[in-house]
Amino acid sequence: MSSLVLVAIAAITYGSRAAALVFLPRPGGRFEAVLARIPAPIFAGLATATLLTGDRSLVGGPIVCAALGALLVSPTRSLLFCLIGGAAGYALGALLS
Amino acid sequence: MSTRWGIRSILATCLPAAVAILVFGTLYGAAARAILGVPLALASSVFVFSGALQFALLALLSVGATTLPLLLIAAALNLRHVVLGAVLRPRIEGSRLRRAALAFFLVDETFGFAVAAGHAAERDGRPVGPATERMLLVAGVTCYLAWQVGTLIGLLGAGLAVAESLAGAIFPVLFIGLASLAVTRRSHAVRALAAALLTAGIAFALPDLRVLAPVVAGVLVALPGVER
Numbered sequence: 311m312s313s314l315v316l317v318a319i320a321a322i323t324y325g326s327r328a329a330a331l332v333f334l335p336r337p338g339g340r341f342e343a344v345l346a347r348i349p350a351p352i353f354a355g356l357a358t359a360t361l362l363t364g365d366r367s368l369v370g371g372p373i374v375c376a377a378l379g380a381l382l383v384s385p386t387r388s389l390l391f392c393l394i395g396g397a398a399g400y401a402l403g404a405l406l407s
Numbered sequence: 408m409s410t411r412w413g414i415r416s417i418l419a420t421c422l423p424a425a426v427a428i429l430v431f432g433t434l435y436g437a438a439a440r441a442i443l444g445v446p447l448a449l450a451s452s453v454f455v456f457s458g459a460l461q462f463a464l465l466a467l468l469s470v471g472a473t474t475l476p477l478l479l480i481a482a483a484l485n486l487r488h489v490v491l492g493a494v495l496r497p498r499i500e501g502s503r504l505r506r507a508a509l510a511f512f513l514v515d516e517t518f519g520f521a522v523a524a525g526h527a528a529e530r531d532g533r534p535v536g537p538a539t540e541r542m543l544l545v546a547g548v549t550c551y552l553a554w555q556v557g558t559l560i561g562l563l564g565a566g567l568a569v570a571e572s573l574a575g576a577i578f579p580v581l582f583i584g585l586a587s588l589a590v591t592r593r594s595h596a597v598r599a600l601a602a603a604l605l606t607a608g609i610a611f612a613l614p615d616l617r618v619l620a621p622v623v624a625g626v627l628v629a630l631p632g633v634e635r
């Protein structure tokens with residue numbers, strides 16, 4: 311890969327980050343309502359994606375247990391408790407595997 | 408300024424993610440050294456700052472990809488930033504120049520922290536814009552530095568294979584925590600569950616698109632219906 315290609319890739323990456331944040335006007339009405347509903351599904355999707363590998367299988371047992379531990383305490387709506395639950399789940403998963 | 412989302416509090420919030428990013432940065436640096444060489448590997452982390460894309464580029468380069476596939480994968484993987492930016496746009500009120508600077512730090516993790524900070528400010532009756540912007544900036548700089556330091560450690564020849572599994576556990580836990588913070592109504596929880604299932608479906612059917620799957624699923628489940 312040449313330096314020029316790297317510059318192009320960096321430009322594409324920054325452009326994608328700036329496209330909506332910098333160049334779009336502040337959305338309003340129904341569009342804003344839809345945008346407000348997006349974060350929770352995206353985070354849930356990202357959590358799911360990080361549990362799957364490229365060959366259609368689940369990641370290692372301790373990681374799945376960590377996710378289950380976090381999921382168990384997620385009704386507390388506390389990031390700290392989720393991290394503690396995740397750590398406990400990971401430890402349990404590591405012990406069992 | 409409320410101390411709840413002061414600089415130290417923000418740093419404490421994003422520290423686990425930063426540690427995980429540092430570990431992955433180390434793995435990236437170690438892998439990139441052989442494929443890109445030290446100067447280009449370092450430059451890729453400094454100017455691109457996107458773990459998913461940089462690992463994908465390495466994978467393509469390792470099988471001899473030419474320029475066009477590299478540019479196409481960059482465009483495809485970066486599409487999600489447009490959606491993340493659009494979600495953050497109503498919460499960020501600064502000038503265009505300020506938003507342009509903040510945009511550099513828009514990655515999955517900092518997006519999550521920024522949305523959570525905005526929700527917390529809303530609940531506490533504080534202005535949403537400054538809280539969101541401060542979080543995006545501080546979390547962004549922290550994660551950016553973690554990625555650079557990690558890359559440098561990897562380029563210097565260190566390996567953190569033992570920590571890889573532990574670091575891999577941080578991201579699902581982090582995103583589950585952020586999802587729980589973003590759920591403010593029952594319908595949000597239902598949509599989140601639907602997005603998780605849809606993401607799994609897309610990832611199983613089209614494994615190569617699993618990086619984009621969360622955004623596609625998130626947008627699809629957010630579109631229909633009304634709030635309850």
